[in-house]
Amino acid sequence: MVKVTLKDGSVREYSEGVTLAEVASSISGRLGKEALVGRLDGKLVDLTTPIKKDAAVEFYTFDSEEGRQTFRHSTSHVLAQAVQKLFPGTKLAIGPAIADGFYYDFDASEKFTPEMLGKIEAEMEAIIKADLPFERMDMERESSLEFFDRAGESYKVELINDLPVDAAISCYRQGDFTDLCAGPHVPSTGRLKSVKLTSLAGAYWRGSEKNKMLQRVYGTSFPKKSLLEEHLTRIEEAKKRDHRRLGAELELFTIQEEGPGFPFFHPKGMVLRNELEKFWKEVHRKRGYHEIRTPIILNRALWERSGHWDHYRDNMYFTKIDELDYAVKPMNCPGGILVYKSRLHSYRDLPIRMAELGLVHRHELSGALHGLMRVRCFTQDDAHIYMLPGQIKEEIMGVIDLVDYIYKVFGFKYKVELSTKPEKAMGSDEIWEMATSALEDALNTMGMEYKVNEGDGAFYGPKIDFHLEDCLGRTWQCGTIQLDLQMPELFELTYVGEDGQKHRPVMIHRTVFGSMERFIGILTEHFAGAFPVWLAPVQARVLPITGRHVEYAQKVMDRLDAEDIRVELDDRNEKVNYKIREAQGQKIPYMLVLGDREAENGAVAVRHRSAGDIGSMGLEEFIARIKDEIKTRKI
RNA sequence: GCUGGUGUGGCUCAGUGGUAGAGCAGCGCAUUCGUAAUGCGCAGGCCGCCGGUUCAAAUCCGGCCACCAGCUCCA
Numbered sequence: 001m002v003k004v005t006l007k008d009g010s011v012r013e014y015s016e017g018v019t020l021a022e023v024a025s026s027i028s029g030r031l032g033k034e035a036l037v038g039r040l041d042g043k044l045v046d047l048t049t050p051i052k053k054d055a056a057v058e059f060y061t062f063d064s065e066e067g068r069q070t071f072r073h074s075t076s077h078v079l080a081q082a083v084q085k086l087f088p089g090t091k092l093a094i095g096p097a098i099a100d101g102f103y104y105d106f107d108a109s110e111k112f113t114p115e116m117l118g119k120i121e122a123e124m125e126a127i128i129k130a131d132l133p134f135e136r137m138d139m140e141r142e143s144s145l146e147f148f149d150r151a152g153e154s155y156k157v158e159l160i161n162d163l164p165v166d167a168a169i170s171c172y173r174q175g176d177f178t179d180l181c182a183g184p185h186v187p188s189t190g191r192l193k194s195v196k197l198t199s200l201a202g203a204y205w206r207g208s209e210k211n212k213m214l215q216r217v218y219g220t221s222f223p224k225k226s227l228l229e230e231h232l233t234r235i236e237e238a239k240k241r242d243h244r245r246l247g248a249e250l251e252l253f254t255i256q257e258e259g260p261g262f263p264f265f266h267p268k269g270m271v272l273r274n275e276l277e278k279f280w281k282e283v284h285r286k287r288g289y290h291e292i293r294t295p296i297i298l299n300r301a302l303w304e305r306s307g308h309w310d311h312y313r314d315n316m317y318f319t320k321i322d323e324l325d326y327a328v329k330p331m332n333c334p335g336g337i338l339v340y341k342s343r344l345h346s347y348r349d350l351p352i353r354m355a356e357l358g359l360v361h362r363h364e365l366s367g368a369l370h371g372l373m374r375v376r377c378f379t380q381d382d383a384h385i386y387m388l389p390g391q392i393k394e395e396i397m398g399v400i401d402l403v404d405y406i407y408k409v410f411g412f413k414y415k416v417e418l419s420t421k422p423e424k425a426m427g428s429d430e431i432w433e434m435a436t437s438a439l440e441d442a443l444n445t446m447g448m449e450y451k452v453n454e455g456d457g458a459f460y461g462p463k464i465d466f467h468l469e470d471c472l473g474r475t476w477q478c479g480t481i482q483l484d485l486q487m488p489e490l491f492e493l494t495y496v497g498e499d500g501q502k503h504r505p506v507m508i509h510r511t512v513f514g515s516m517e518r519f520i521g522i523l524t525e526h527f528a529g530a531f532p533v534w535l536a537p538v539q540a541r542v543l544p545i546t547g548r549h550v551e552y553a554q555k556v557m558d559r560l561d562a563e564d565i566r567v568e569l570d571d572r573n574e575k576v577n578y579k580i581r582e583a584q585g586q587k588i589p590y591m592l593v594l595g596d597r598e599a600e601n602g603a604v605a606v607r608h609r610s611a612g613d614i615g616s617m618g619l620e621e622f623i624a625r626i627k628d629e630i631k632t633r634k635i
Numbered sequence: 636g637c638u639g640g641u642g643u644g645g646c647u648c649a650g651u652g653g654u655a656g657a658g659c660a661g662c663g664c665a666u667u668c669g670u671a672a673u674g675c676g677c678a679g680g681c682c683g684c685c686g687g688u689u690c691a692a693a694u695c696c697g698g699c700c701a702c703c704a705g706c707u708c709c710a
Contacts, residue, residue, distance in 0.1 A: 203638080209636080244703095368636090577672070
């Protein structure tokens with residue numbers, strides 16, 4: 001007999017060799033049906049695993065991350081089986097579960113087309129219907145190599161060869177299909193129920209553009225058809241929040257063929273942008289930043305000195321002035337450094353926080369452009385902090401706090417990543433080590449959760465990145481804090497210390513919004529275009545019911561205008577329903593419906609874009625209300 | 636940059652070799668209306684660009700450009 005301890009702490013006895021699936025069924029019929037995978041003494045395992053000694057056991061259904069991952073991963077095996085059946089000779093690369101589904105990379109002689117996805121799906125459904133059990137096979141390294149080599153699965157051979165010598169190697173088989181896989185899997189293909197292949201894309205083997213491009217098939221799966229449908233509807237809804245679509249509908253910005261990656265900001269987009277800048281300037285002034293502005297085009301020699309010529313040239317634009325070489329700035333730091341160097345600094349002046357809303361240009365790959373999220377010119381809300389080595393931690397913590405403060409004003413949740421030394425880096429390992437641990441130290445002291453991104457740092461130093469989500473859950477780097485031990489050396493920056501001697505300051509580069517463009521993109525999707533009143537391009541629209549109310553409406557509008565409230569008058573000869581419909585479409589926060597009743601007693605009938613009709617109130621009362629919302633930046 | 640897809644009035648889309656269409660938006664006229672679409676009428680298109688095939692091309696072929704998804708890269 002074995003003693004099995006369940007999640008709730010209760011202990012049950014079973015005969016030795018009982019499987020997890022049997023335990024689950026004995027707890028409840030429903031758990032037996034819904035459990036997908038289990039945990040045995042802390043290790044995620046198949047439900048078919050026998051329990052041979054006393055152990056702690058947990059079960060996961062589709063409601064848990066573990067359950068969903070296993071479910072999608074198993075579906076990817078079914079996809080691979082279907083593809084190999086339909087297209088014999090197709091080689092398999094990898095097929096993991098991802099956030100909302102799974103993918104599998106194939107090296108196939110025929111080109112997959114969208115029409116073929118339907119056929120593959122049908123084949124998958126047949127495999128699911130056949131309810132083939134997933135069988136685990138633990139293998140010796142040699143025999144696994146032999147097996148995949150004979151099958152012509154060269155990618156699998158490469159994967160096995162790259163596994164550590166002592167790594168356990170396992171395969172999973174369903175029917176006549178076998179794949180290299182650590183597992184675990186659901187018990188059988190019949191559990192997979194509802195499958196949808198969603199898209200087709202190229203993907204480099206092992207993510208390197210030096211390797212062959214494989215064909216990646218994306219899909220998702222659910223244990224019930226209704227869940228799949230819900231998921232697809234959710235994605236359709238999310239697409240309506242796409243900033244590219246809303247940007248056009250709300251007349252915020254456009255991107256034209258004449259300037260791919262170079263956005264045009266329209267009047268309404270500029271209002272939003274200016275409000276953001278106003279807020280940003282206010283907060284930075286309060287936190288001891290001084291604003292500067294540096295030129296967009298600077299001499300090539302500067303870029304050679306900064307290292308950009310060697311490390312960043314591919315992303316830069318160049319020009320000639322009077323036969324001399326110049327570059328369009330891809331970063332603000334070298335210019336900012338020249339401002340620092342223009343005079344002598346005492347240790348008493350440090351830290352010096354110099355901020356710049358700087359327009360930078362970068363040659364991004366054409367295929368990487370994406371609305372306002374990735375463009376070829378953007379305004380960074382940059383700042384460079386020059387400080388004593390002893391001030392590093394405090395300054396970094398100050399920036400982290402600032403980012404947190406500003407993101408909270410918009411109600412953003414964010415993720416933090418720490419990026420370490422890349423391949424193309426300047427400076428010694430020791431310097432990188434020191435800089436990286438300074439960033440880590442600050443994060444740990446502040447109790448921040450973060451993920452480490454090995455090799456993702458800037459060429460001059462490691463960085464802390466702040467990532468925000470778009471409408472489809474894709475994340476974009478916005479804020480960043482980069483500790484730079486290179487530029488101060490390269491530009492021979494100094495301050496005069498207590499001892500009267502010159503010393504080297506430490507420098508950090510940082511942004512909060514990241515780029516005004518990207519931030520506006522994120523903001524638009526986050527609020528689905530319904531910006532908080534303080535940011536809304538139009539804060540109120542006055543809607544006279546008939547022509548005879550226009551005069552009063554004009555008065556109301558003038559009064560609001562005098563209070564610096566952004567207001568429009570809709571005096572078109574249309575029904576009020578029509579005017580409301582349009583104002584709603586423009587996501588204008590307040591609509592003031594004005595008829596005889598309002599004109600008589602100086603009132604406004606207020607409609608809020610999300611709360612609807614909130615009744616009539618005195619004009620002054622409404623002004624007090626909206627002004628309070630603006631002042632407190634209510635979201 | 637790479638893989639796949641898409642490109643027709645301001646917007647959403649129909650049109651697969653034979654004289655370019657619809658709805659919405661716009662403009663005009665009528666309607667003067669109380670919380671999400673009043674009616675009638677009128678305009679508007681080098682069918683992304685360049686070249687080829689054909690008696691004839693939005694439609695077939697080639698090249699280029701842009702966009703979309705993903706890869707790579709990144710604020």
